[in-house]
Amino acid sequence: MNRKKSPTKLVNLIAEKLKAARKEKKMTQEQVANAIGIHIVTYGNYELASYSPSLKILEKLAFLFNKPESWFFAKDPIIQNNQHPSINNMNFNSNLIGKKILLGVTGSISIYKSLYLASQLKQRGALVKVIMSESSQKFITSLSFEYITQEKVITSLFDISESNNHIYNGNWADIIVVAPATVHTIARIANGIADDPLVTTILGSTKPKLIFPAMESNMWENDATQSNVQTLKSRGFRIIGPAEGYLASGNIAMGRMLEPVDIISYISTILGEKGDLRGKTFVITAGPTREPIDPIRYISNNSSGKMGFALAHVARDRGAKTILVTGPTQMTAPIEIDSIQTNTAHEMYETLKEVCINADVLIMAAAVSDWTPTKMKKEKIKKFGKMDFTLKTKPTLDILSNINYDNLFKVGFAAETKNLEQHAKQKLIDKNLDVIVANNVTEKGAGFSIDTNKVTIIDNKGNTLKLGILSKYEVANQIINKITSMMS
Ligand SMILES: Cc1cc2nc3c(=O)[nH]c(=O)nc-3n(C[C@H](O)[C@H](O)[C@H](O)COP(=O)(O)O)c2cc1C
Incomplete structure (x- = not known):
């Protein structure tokens, strides 16, 4: 090439x-x-x-x-100061950096999504090699994949250069992903029919294998397909999907290949299974809470949930069993993370009491409301001729101080607007925390809704680590590094 x-x-x-x-x-x-x-x-x-x-x-x-x-x-706005920090999207930081992904594509119309998948994997720092079945080349030429991945695409079993060799590639890969996987290729793998470079490589490799089927619903439900799927599952293959949705035939039914963003999440999760947090349970909270005033209005705050979600992704990608307890957010529930949505501070507390019983770490990134109305009005409060309106409130329960289990490592967040370290250190003592993560939400590149943060991590021995502006995913990695160093 x-x-x-x-x-x-x-x-x-x-x-x-x-x-x-x-x-x-x-x-x-x-x-x-x-x-x-x-x-x-x-x-x-x-x-x-x-x-x-x-x-x-x-x-x-x-x-x-x-x-x-x-x-x-990582794109760092401090170094690339001519770029806006929001380019530093947390989704573009991942555990895929440097990972070797062998992507098998087969003859399904949904192959168009695989180009995007290959591109997204590459943008996240993965090394991607593509193997195409013969039929798949009738849908898309190898040129597109070759250009996106900057790697030679494998299309023939009998081109025996080293980089094309099925045994070499099976060993080279950290993971083998087949997306889309047709009925035909699923059958070939299940029955050991090594008649092309893709199936031959899969059969010759011991690496984790992920299969994302795509087909019409009748083909998926066919006994032969189901039996092949069961065979592959029993041999350790992960078969994920298909999903129900719009199919190329115009039907809305089971058979749609998962979306590339979800496929990437599964790849990240499976690659992270043997990570340094394996065997640990992390409970992470995210987003605001809502304290109802009447059936229509509530007290809340600007938290988007991005920091908590980034922490949950990192914990998952490093192998932890991860439970995400959120307030109301616009964020999509992440794959392979148990997500529980709550509304009020009280509901969040009740949920945490349960899920923290067997947890190792609680990271409280949620921005829990400090006050709640003394009483929620059952009917909408009418404006009529009122010139002013006084709302009577009471403090919400302090969640972090009240969740106490032996050996539960507790991390809090302090979002401040002044005297950052002083307030954070006081909070660390008051709430009996192991670590506190403090940020000044008024600083450029820090705070709610954006994809970056600028935090100071303080531990219960008074050690302080000041970080520059980083993506929330990278901040999450640094926080978890701190936790693991203190727990070991
Ligand atoms: C337009 C078109 C779309 C197709 N889409 C699918 C599909 O989504 N899933 C599937 O299993 N087969 C589909 N097929 C059939 C496969 O291409 C066919 O079974 C082929 O032998 C698959 O070979 P391969 O698995 O080696 O790539 C489609 C065929 C055509 C002509």
């Missing part, structure tokens, strides 16, 4: 990060090159964005500069 030599966006991003990290360390290019054992010209080319360092080299650079590897891939 004729590979492009011009710098891609990722190469530019890594180059910027390398320059910033090297200057921070006050090192010359030569010193860095010597420290990691490469030629100065090679290192210079990384900073010029002529080449991207391999993952092995990035690992060494990350160690040298004392940064997490993911830092090189």
